[in-house]
Amino acid sequence: MCLYNFEIIPQETPNVIRNCGKCKRNTEFYCSEKFRVNSNQKLVDVWVIYNCTHCEGTWNFPILSRVHVNNINSDLYHKFISNDKETIWRYAFQSKLLRKQCHEVNTNIRYELREEKIDLKSNNLTIRFYCKYELDLRIDKVLSEILGISRSNLKKLELDEMIILNPKINIKKKITHNLQITVVGKGQKIKL
Numbered sequence: 001m002c003l004y005n006f007e008i009i010p011q012e013t014p015n016v017i018r019n020c021g022k023c024k025r026n027t028e029f030y031c032s033e034k035f036r037v038n039s040n041q042k043l044v045d046v047w048v049i050y051n052c053t054h055c056e057g058t059w060n061f062p063i064l065s066r067v068h069v070n071n072i073n074s075d076l077y078h079k080f081i082s083n084d085k086e087t088i089w090r091y092a093f094q095s096k097l098l099r100k101q102c103h104e105v106n107t108n109i110r111y112e113l114r115e116e117k118i119d120l121k122s123n124n125l126t127i128r129f130y131c132k133y134e135l136d137l138r139i140d141k142v143l144s145e146i147l148g149i150s151r152s153n154l155k156k157l158e159l160d161e162m163i164i165l166n167p168k169i170n171i172k173k174k175i176t177h178n179l180q181i182t183v184v185g186k187g188q189k190i191k192l
């Protein structure tokens, strides 16, 4: 009957697990929400600073390495030196890159769902996702939360071809921006 827009608003950035030189073992590091910018004869290095949750020891996540200042967009450079939160978060959600540098990335973050309902003349229920960052959240996890049904019931709906994903991706994959999910006929079990 309706179209629902769901914006997924992360409440935190993923922690990473890596070796801490001070603790001398793998520990969890959190994003400090600060950049470190070094420039040496117009060559710029940029990192995002992470801190160990046990000893506050530092790990620097490399973003730019020896890039000539003229090759960096001036707006972006300003965001680096002013610790622009949105820019830092965009890097902090680059799980693929972080995984290359760390032992593990804990993408199981807290998030809020902001819901907007639009009435349409349709027998189906459609959900559209908005995400500002590259979240590493499984579609079936968030969808079962929104629909208020178990993952096994969700699986049943999927097998009965009652759930249509656009683009056509597996329901176990990650949520992407603008992903649209239609539940055909809006099953009775669904609370929305």
Ligand SMILES: [Zn+2]
Pocket (backbone or CB within 6 Å): 020, 021, 022, 023, 024, 027, 052, 053, 054, 055, 056, 057
């Ligand atoms: Zn430590």
